[in-house]
Amino acid sequence: MQELCxxxxxxxxxxxxxxIGPLQSNKANLLVKTVGLDQLSCVETVASLKLAKKLxxxxxxxxxxxxxxxxxxxxxxxxxxxxxxxxxxxxxxxTKSIMEDCPQLKIKGVMTIGxxxxxxxxxxxxxxxxxxxxxxxVSPKDLDLSMGMSGDFEEAIQRGATNVRVGxxxxxxxxxxxx
Numbered sequence: 001m002q003e004l005c006x007x008x009x010x011x012x013x014x015x016x017x018x019x020i021g022p023l024q025s026n027k028a029n030l031l032v033k034t035v036g037l038d039q040l041s042c043v044e045t046v047a048s049l050k051l052a053k054k055l056x057x058x059x060x061x062x063x064x065x066x067x068x069x070x071x072x073x074x075x076x077x078x079x080x081x082x083x084x085x086x087x088x089x090x091x092x093x094x095t096k097s098i099m100e101d102c103p104q105l106k107i108k109g110v111m112t113i114g115x116x117x118x119x120x121x122x123x124x125x126x127x128x129x130x131x132x133x134x135x136x137x138v139s140p141k142d143l144d145l146s147m148g149m150s151g152d153f154e155e156a157i158q159r160g161a162t163n164v165r166v167g168x169x170x171x172x173x174x175x176x177x178x179x
Contacts (some may be wrong), residue, residue, distance in 0.1 A: 001027050007033040014042035020111075020146075020165060021085060025031065025054040032058035032068065042069035044111045044146050044163075047084045049097045056102035069108040070098075071146055076124040077115035084112065087128050095135050107136055109144030109162070114152075122147050122159040 001023055004106070017040050019031060028051060032040060037059065052070065059068045074091055075084035085091045091110075098105055110128050110145050116123025125147050133140040146163035148156020153164040 001031050005031065008035050008039065013039065015039060018163070019043045020045060023051060025051045026131065028054035029058040029061070032062060037063055037066045037068060040068060042071060044071040045073045045083065046070045046098075046105075047073040047075075047094075049094060049101065052098045052102045052105060054093075056104045057178060059104035064104070067106040070105050070177050071109045071111040071144065072098075074110050074112045074125055074128050076112040076121035076128070077118060078168075079115060082113055082115075087131075089125055091128055092131060092135060095132060099136070107132065107143075109146060111144075111146035111163070113149070114147065116151065119152070119155050119159070122161070123155055126160055 001019070001021070004017065005017060011178070017035055018041065019042070020073060023031065023043065023045060025048070032055065044057060046055070053069065055068060059066060072091060073084035074087055075082045076087060078086070085094050095107060098107060110125055110132055112121055112125045123144055129140050129143050129145055133143055136143070143159050144162045148161045148164040153161070156164055
């Protein structure tokens with residue numbers, strides 16, 4: 001979050017930002033206020049009602065005439081090291097709660113960080129998008145699929161990804177040694 005907030009003021013104001021990564025609920029307000037609703041297009045990593053409510057409140061505090069796009073983060077691999085709600089009832093329950101309790105949030109899709117080389121994680125997300133579409137009352141094609149990274153984006157696109165995360169291909173591998 002700190003990295004995005006630092007870049008917003010340095011780059012053109014017509015950029016539509018997607019926030020990807022862990023976001024503590026107590027940082028939701030800072031993210032929304034710093035980036036602004038005209039530039040913060042979507043938070044792709046919403047996996048709890050607590051975070052959704054904090055984002056919703058931040059939007060309300062800033063501008064009640066606008067909505068913030070979100071993706072429901074799904075843990076399609078079942079790995080404990082990965083964030084996200086589980087497919088099925090957990091995803092459905094979170095979606096319904098967000099729709100009831102967070103009117104300033106617009107559910108725009110689902111995202112996953114699947115296990116490397118396990119393309120069934122992508123297939124699972126496609127199924128989750130269908131479930132989400134049924135709950136939200138739209139066509140699955142109206143919801144985004146955010147899956148795939150630099151090492152597997154081609155496979156993700158073949159399975160229907162509308163958003164891929166290819167930062168390391170563009171910018172090179174990240175160096176976390178000083179963090």
